Amino acid sequence: MEQNHFGRLRALAHLGAGRSAAFRYVALAVSWLVLWRLSALMQYDPHASLWFPPAGLSLAALLVMGWRALPVLVPCAIAVTFWIDRIYGTHFPTRELLASGVLFATVHCLSYGLGALVMRRTIRRNASPSTPTVVTTFLLVSALASLCATVLGIRALEATGMIAPSTPSLWLPWWIGDLAGALVLTPLFVGLLSWRYPQIEPWLGGLSFLPQSRGSGSYAGKLALEILAVVAVLAADAYFHSPETAFAMFFLILPQMWVVYTESPFRGALSIALVSTAIAVLVALFGITRDALVYQFAICVIAASAYFGFAVPALVAQNRHLSELASTDGLTGAATKTHFFECSERELADSRSQGLPVSLLVMDIDRFKAINDGYGHAAGDQILLNLVRTLRHQLRQSDLIGRFGGDEFMVLLPGLALDRAEATAERLRRALTELRMPGPDLGLSVSFGVAAIGDGESIMEAFRRADERLLAAKRSPRAADETVT
Numbered sequence: 001m002e003q004n005h006f007g008r009l010r011a012l013a014h015l016g017a018g019r020s021a022a023f024r025y026v027a028l029a030v031s032w033l034v035l036w037r038l039s040a041l042m043q044y045d046p047h048a049s050l051w052f053p054p055a056g057l058s059l060a061a062l063l064v065m066g067w068r069a070l071p072v073l074v075p076c077a078i079a080v081t082f083w084i085d086r087i088y089g090t091h092f093p094t095r096e097l098l099a100s101g102v103l104f105a106t107v108h109c110l111s112y113g114l115g116a117l118v119m120r121r122t123i124r125r126n127a128s129p130s131t132p133t134v135v136t137t138f139l140l141v142s143a144l145a146s147l148c149a150t151v152l153g154i155r156a157l158e159a160t161g162m163i164a165p166s167t168p169s170l171w172l173p174w175w176i177g178d179l180a181g182a183l184v185l186t187p188l189f190v191g192l193l194s195w196r197y198p199q200i201e202p203w204l205g206g207l208s209f210l211p212q213s214r215g216s217g218s219y220a221g222k223l224a225l226e227i228l229a230v231v232a233v234l235a236a237d238a239y240f241h242s243p244e245t246a247f248a249m250f251f252l253i254l255p256q257m258w259v260v261y262t263e264s265p266f267r268g269a270l271s272i273a274l275v276s277t278a279i280a281v282l283v284a285l286f287g288i289t290r291d292a293l294v295y296q297f298a299i300c301v302i303a304a305s306a307y308f309g310f311a312v313p314a315l316v317a318q319n320r321h322l323s324e325l326a327s328t329d330g331l332t333g334a335a336t337k338t339h340f341f342e343c344s345e346r347e348l349a350d351s352r353s354q355g356l357p358v359s360l361l362v363m364d365i366d367r368f369k370a371i372n373d374g375y376g377h378a379a380g381d382q383i384l385l386n387l388v389r390t391l392r393h394q395l396r397q398s399d400l401i402g403r404f405g406g407d408e409f410m411v412l413l414p415g416l417a418l419d420r421a422e423a424t425a426e427r428l429r430r431a432l433t434e435l436r437m438p439g440p441d442l443g444l445s446v447s448f449g450v451a452a453i454g455d456g457e458s459i460m461e462a463f464r465r466a467d468e469r470l471l472a473a474k475r476s477p478r479a480a481d482e483t484v485t
């Protein structure tokens, strides 16, 4: 009975999985055909569209799904050949259309498929690809794959009699249109597809397309500003009838970079796609296709430059992480020796300018080796961690805690002269004896060396004096008596 239920459940799960895969394929096909229809609406010459969004979807699908995308892309590419025939009213015989469709599908899928293959191989060879590597590979692959699709696509149409042989002006708008579609939309579609196919994430380098929970209010404002700028340039171009106005579109790189530097890669890619769509749709709506090539180039240049901008937030985060590693002790979170002395120099200069005293404490756990040997290094680590927590709890925010190494720590006490610094050391010593220890009869004993930093004295000189006092305290009978075994 139970087996029966389990079997039914499994069958249901299989059915669900099959459906969701079929649904994905249908959604991909519908999106491809809708994008193709949109690009056909933006044609300014036969076979020359302002941009060709299906190129971006094909490249993204082949990148994420591999050759599994072919059963969707090939029929779509054949179908649109028949659709073109109806749109242009050319009424070619079905056999010729089929031959032309198969040739176009082969050329399109082969060009973008090989491009995707090269990109996957290049990036996979690199264990952790950097954002500039991913972006450079993507730009080169997009340019070469779209050029290949253009040259072979024109040859295919000529061979099947769909266009007159040697139409020289066609290749540049075709190529830039395909390139614009691939450059602008591939990252966005990769982002959308990678939610369904998470295996793509690891080889995207610093470009994580996973959604982020940052506020969307300011992002919407930035997008609105960009669209406003697009409308302003295109309206001016349409109104003044001067082709020079079109070049103002290149200024859009500024707000685009702002979005890329301040938002997640997915939001950056979405913004590039929205702005480019707005340019393509409005150029078609305003009927200013005479400047189409300028706008095509603007779309490509803005997108290509913005992708390199993706590297900046990733590098800033990486830098922050590295400087944290260099300045903070990994176990206790106290400042490292170098960072402690750097910060102390600044603090000392600041306090001296205000006429305030500064003191330095150096401390060392007594017989720490015995704790490690008796209770293990994990117990020793816990004591170091608890010691720094206690120091933080006992000291002021402005006091700086550093780890010199091993079981030796130092504290900079801005604003405290020697007497108050010694009182602080005594308070800390007492608080540390209260720390929970691994053994029942064990108490934590810590020795201190205290020094006030004299006028004109350096931190290192004061540190040496404090360290001598620490050694003297270590040699004193009290420290020797307080055993920790």
Ligand SMILES: Nc1nc2c(ncn2[C@@H]2O[C@H](COP(=O)(O)OP(=O)(O)OP(=O)(O)O)[C@@H](O)[C@H]2O)c(=O)[nH]1
Binding pocket: 331, 364, 365, 366, 367, 368, 369, 370, 372, 376, 377, 378, 379, 380, 381, 384, 405, 406, 407, 474
């Ligand atoms: N658990 C742990 N032990 C550490 C760490 N760094 C250094 N130690 C140990 O700290 C001990 C320091 O030993 P010593 O310098 O002889 O100091 P001590 O045993 O406290 O002797 P006195 O200072 O003379 O009282 C060594 O056993 C080191 O292995 C650490 O990060 N974690």
